[in-house]
Amino acid sequence: MARDCNTELLEIVEQETLVETQRELLVEVADPGAEVADIEPPQMLVDTEPDLLVVTEGAQIVLVDEGRQGPPGPPGGLGQAYVEFPAAVPLGGHRAVRLLAGQAIYADHTVVADANAVLGITRGAVEEGALAQIQFGGLMTEPSWAWTPDQPVFVGLEGVLTQPSPTTGFSLIVGIATLPTQILIGAKAPIVLQE
Missing domain, CATH: 2.40.300 (Virus Head Decoration Protein; Chain: A,)
Structure with a gap:
């Protein structure tokens, strides 16, 4: 079935170029089971949950897992003077x-x-x-x-x-x-x- 269309000729007066930028978000997670939040840079997210602390975009700090203290190590020797x-x-x-x-x-x-x-x-x-x-x-x-x-x-x-x-x-x-x-x-x- 054919449709009748009025075709109008559009004249391009000015040409615009749109540039889309791409950002890479590096997320460092210390615990593989930790949740990762999706946030817009350069915002910083601080969550009260123990698994969520910081996130980074490039060199900017943004999300990482909270570090936990490990067991005490063996006592060190006396300093040598x-x-x-x-x-x-x-x-x-x-x-x-x-x-x-x-x-x-x-x-x-x-x-x-x-x-x-x-x-x-x-x-x-x-x-x-x-x-x-x-x-x-x-x-x-x-x-x-x-x-x-x-x-x-x-x-x-x-x-x-x-x-x-x-x-x-x-x-x-x-x-x-x-x-x-x-x-x-x-x-x-x-x-x-x-x-």
């Missing part, structure tokens, strides 16, 4: 040392080259070639000490610790006396007194 290096010579305990070719030797305030090389304080006496434990932070106690509390402790001759500040070579605070028999180790910047 000392290092071990072989002794180049026999070393006494509780003396300031530096390294020479990877081996520990006494630091000395009269040797200006030692000013920036002090590594720490020996934790005990060791023989030549044995590993010296060298503490560079934290508290150190020695019953034979008689420090004035709240005063700095300096590097002296051949690594001996002293409270009077040296007047030659360099002056380096290696700690602060907290008790007569205890210091808090923490080296400061050295002051070179003479070259």
Whole structure:
């Protein structure tokens, strides 16, 4: 069956181009069973349900599963505030040392080259070639000490610790006396007194 149609000629006066943009929505879900919400960017959805927390569009945060705390792990070891290096010579305990070719030797305030090389304080006496434990932070106690509390402790001759500040070579605070028999180790910047 044919229909009669009046056909009108349409004149195109202006041409318009429509551009449709496409957005990619990246959804991160921590739990495969979590619900994902369909929202229009850049809105943010915060739901009170425990399975729904955030959603992302590109780099913008928008939906993820809420993290849950896991079981406690094993206890960690104590922090290490000392290092071990072989002794180049026999070393006494509780003396300031530096390294020479990877081996520990006494630091000395009269040797200006030692000013920036002090590594720490020996934790005990060791023989030549044995590993010296060298503490560079934290508290150190020695019953034979008689420090004035709240005063700095300096590097002296051949690594001996002293409270009077040296007047030659360099002056380096290696700690602060907290008790007569205890210091808090923490080296400061050295002051070179003479070259």
